Amino acid sequence: MFDGTVAAVAVLAGPEDRLLYTNSAFARLFGARRNGLPAHAAFPDSDGYRFLAVLDSVRATGRARQVVGERRTDPGAPGQARHFVYSCSPVTTAEGPGILVLAMDTTAETQTLQRYEALVSAVSQMVWVRGADGTMEELVPGWEQLTGSPWHPRADEGWYPRIHPRDREKLSAAWRRAADGGDRPGVFEATFRVRAGDGSYRHLSTRSVPVLRDGRIAEWVSATADIEDAWGTRLRERLLAQVAAVSGTDLPEAFAEVVDVVVPELTDACLILLLSHDEWPLPEHAGVTARRIASATRPGLPAPPALRGQRLAVTPAVRDVLVKREPVTFRLEPGAPVPPGLIPTVSERWLRASGATSLTLVPLIVDDLVLGYAATSSNGDTPIPGPAETELLREVLHHAQRPIRRVLDLQRARRTALGLQRAHLTEPPAVRGATLAARYQPASSTGEIGGDWYDAFTLPDGTLVLGIGDVAGHDLTAATAMGQMRSMLRALAYAGGSEAPPHEVLARLDQVSAGLATAPLATALHAALRRRGDGTWLLTWSSAGHPPPLLVPAGGDARYLPGAADPPLCMASDLARATHGHVLRPGDTLLLYTDGLIETPSAPIDEGQRRLAAEATLCRRRSLPDLLRILQGLSDHRDDTALLAFRADGEP
The missing domain is CATH 3.60.40.10 (PPM-type phosphatase domain)
Incomplete structure (x- = not known):
C-alpha cells in the first residue's frame, strides 16, 4: 500500500532496527538503501546519527517523534539541500516490534518561507500575524525596540495603551470597516501614533491583509513601519506652504489665518498677542502691553473667549521670553493656577476650563522686530510637546513673517497715504x-x-x-x-x-x-x-x-x-x-x-x-x-x- 504514495516510507524492526522496507519516494529523497541491514549500516551518512538517536528514543519510550531535517540528496555533489519533515512511530511487524518512518519533502515550502523571511528582514518593518481569535504573534520583531515594552499577544493589553488617545477611535473604526467586509474583507491601512520608549509619540503606518481559508478569515498578516521622519517632513512642507500663502490684509486677519494653520496640526489652541510698541529693544521702564488679536482651538474643546481687545501688561516672565527669542513651555498641573502674567485673565480661565496641561510661549519675529508672541496649549489627553514639536511650531510661526511683513508694509504705506x-x-x-x-x-x-x-x-x-x-x-x-x-x-x-x-x-x-x-x-x-x-x-x-x-x-x-x-x-x-x-x-x-x-x-x-x-x-x-x-x-x-x-x- 505504500509503494505508490508520495510520502517517503520506511519500516525497521528487530533489536538492531533492521531495514525491512523502503518505497520509491524514500529512495528519491534519501537515496537507495539496502534492505536487511541494521539501521547504523543502512544510514551511514555523516548526519545519520541524528536519525539513529530518534529511532533509539522511539524504541525506548514507545512514543512517536516528529523531526524537521535538511540534507543533500548526494552528500558529495554540489546540488542544493533538500528539506523534509519526518515522523517515527512504533508499530508491530511480523518480525516483532518495529518503527514506521514517514517523511515529506518540504523543500519548496521551506524555500518560500526563507525567501519571505529574508525579504521582510531586509526592510525596517515589524511583521506580525493576528489570528481569528485576536491573538497576535510577532514574526519580525521591532515592537520592544520602539516602545521599550515586550510584545504582548493581545492588542488591548499591548498595543492599545500605547496608541495616542485621539487616534484610538479612528484606528478601531478603520479596523472594523476592514474586518466587517463580509465575504470580501478589505485591506486594513492606517497611520497612527504610538508612544515610544522615551515618552514621545511616533507615527506608524500599518497595512494588514486577510488570509482566507474555506471562505473565512483565518488570520491577518501585517507589516508596520515607523514613518515618523517621512511624516514629519511632509507635515513640515505642507504647513510651511500653507502659512506662506496667508493673504490677510491686516494683522488680525493675517494672524487669524496663521492660527488656523497650526491648530490642530501642531497644538490644541493658539492665541496671538501683539505688543503695543514698534521699537526694539523693549523699553526698560515704560509700560508695554500685549493685545489679543487672534485665536483658535481644536474641535472638542470649549470655545475660546471672544476677542474684545483684552490687554495684558508685559511681565518679567514674558519679557524674558521675548528678549531671549526662544520658546518656553510651562507645565500646568491639574487644578493648579496658571502662572500669572503670561496671558490675559480671560485666557487663564479658559485654560483651566479646558483641562490644559501645558502652555508654550513662542516669540513672533519679523525682520528682527518682535511683534508679540503666540501662546499655545496642550489640553486633556494631548501629550505635552517635546523639543521637536516645539521647534516645528516655532519654525512655522517664523515662516509667517513673509505675509506678515507684507501686511506691515501695507499698513505703513496706508498710514503715510x-x-x-x-x-x-x-x-x-x-x-x-x-x-x-x-x-x-x-x-x-x-x-x-x-x-x-x-x-x-x-x-x-x-x-x-x-x-x-x-x-x-x-x-x-x-x-x-x-x-x-x-x-x-x-x-x-x-x-x-x-x-x-x-x-x-x-x-x-x-x-x-x-x-x-x-x-x-x-x-x-x-x-x-x-x-x-x-x-x-x-x-x-x-x-x-x-x-x-x-x-x-x-x-x-x-x-x-x-x-x-x-x-x-x-x-x-x-x-x-x-x-x-x-x-x-x-x-x-x-x-x-x-x-x-x-x-x-x-x-x-x-x-x-x-x-x-x-x-x-x-x-x-x-x-x-x-x-x-x-x-x-x-x-x-x-x-x-x-x-x-x-x-x-x-x-x-
Whole structure:
C-alpha cells in the first residue's frame, strides 16, 4: 500500500532496527538503501546519527517523534539541500516490534518561507500575524525596540495603551470597516501614533491583509513601519506652504489665518498677542502691553473667549521670553493656577476650563522686530510637546513673517497715504449766511488706499469755491496724485477768480494734469457759490466724470441736479466742457460726494443713488455733521469716501 504514495516510507524492526522496507519516494529523497541491514549500516551518512538517536528514543519510550531535517540528496555533489519533515512511530511487524518512518519533502515550502523571511528582514518593518481569535504573534520583531515594552499577544493589553488617545477611535473604526467586509474583507491601512520608549509619540503606518481559508478569515498578516521622519517632513512642507500663502490684509486677519494653520496640526489652541510698541529693544521702564488679536482651538474643546481687545501688561516672565527669542513651555498641573502674567485673565480661565496641561510661549519675529508672541496649549489627553514639536511650531510661526511683513508694509504705506490725505483735507471755512461740513472715511481694507479728496475755500470777493474728486488707484501713488491735483485746482481757481466759469477751471486742470502726467485718470466736480441779496445762493458747477450733486431742499424730496457729466480728467484734454447752474434757497442743502458712497459690487450704481437720496430726505433736518455721519453709514467701506455739505441759512 505504500509503494505508490508520495510520502517517503520506511519500516525497521528487530533489536538492531533492521531495514525491512523502503518505497520509491524514500529512495528519491534519501537515496537507495539496502534492505536487511541494521539501521547504523543502512544510514551511514555523516548526519545519520541524528536519525539513529530518534529511532533509539522511539524504541525506548514507545512514543512517536516528529523531526524537521535538511540534507543533500548526494552528500558529495554540489546540488542544493533538500528539506523534509519526518515522523517515527512504533508499530508491530511480523518480525516483532518495529518503527514506521514517514517523511515529506518540504523543500519548496521551506524555500518560500526563507525567501519571505529574508525579504521582510531586509526592510525596517515589524511583521506580525493576528489570528481569528485576536491573538497576535510577532514574526519580525521591532515592537520592544520602539516602545521599550515586550510584545504582548493581545492588542488591548499591548498595543492599545500605547496608541495616542485621539487616534484610538479612528484606528478601531478603520479596523472594523476592514474586518466587517463580509465575504470580501478589505485591506486594513492606517497611520497612527504610538508612544515610544522615551515618552514621545511616533507615527506608524500599518497595512494588514486577510488570509482566507474555506471562505473565512483565518488570520491577518501585517507589516508596520515607523514613518515618523517621512511624516514629519511632509507635515513640515505642507504647513510651511500653507502659512506662506496667508493673504490677510491686516494683522488680525493675517494672524487669524496663521492660527488656523497650526491648530490642530501642531497644538490644541493658539492665541496671538501683539505688543503695543514698534521699537526694539523693549523699553526698560515704560509700560508695554500685549493685545489679543487672534485665536483658535481644536474641535472638542470649549470655545475660546471672544476677542474684545483684552490687554495684558508685559511681565518679567514674558519679557524674558521675548528678549531671549526662544520658546518656553510651562507645565500646568491639574487644578493648579496658571502662572500669572503670561496671558490675559480671560485666557487663564479658559485654560483651566479646558483641562490644559501645558502652555508654550513662542516669540513672533519679523525682520528682527518682535511683534508679540503666540501662546499655545496642550489640553486633556494631548501629550505635552517635546523639543521637536516645539521647534516645528516655532519654525512655522517664523515662516509667517513673509505675509506678515507684507501686511506691515501695507499698513505703513496706508498710514503715510492717510497722513498725506488728511494734511490736504482741511476743515471747511466759516461762511457768512451758510454752514459747511466735511467728512472723510478711508476704506476698511489695509491694502486699499484711495485718492478721494474735497476742498472748500473763499475768494477775495466772498465767492465760495467747493471741489471734490477721486484719483484712480488704491495706493500711495494715488494718494500723492490726489494731493497734487487738489493743489493745482485750488491754485487755478484762485488765480481765475470769481469771473472764471467752473468748466474753464477744469479744462485748465485737465491740460496741466495731462501735460505733467499727474494721474492716469481722475474725476472731479468744481463748484462756485455766490450769495445774493435775497438770501439765495447761485450755484454754478462743472463735472469731469463725477457723480452729480445731490440737492436736499428745505421741503420735499432730495433730487440730483440735472446736467450731464463731461469726460473724466486725463483722458482727452481738448474736449469742450460745460458749466451748469442752480439757485439754492434758504434751508436747502447741497451734498457733494465720491462714488465710494453709492457703489457696491452687488448692486447697480443707480440703486445706490436712490438709497442715498431717500436717506438724505429722511435726515434733512439733522445738523450737517450728523447728516454726513448717517449718510456715510450707507457705504460698505470697500472704498474710501469723501463728503462735502453746504446748507444755506434759513434767514435772508
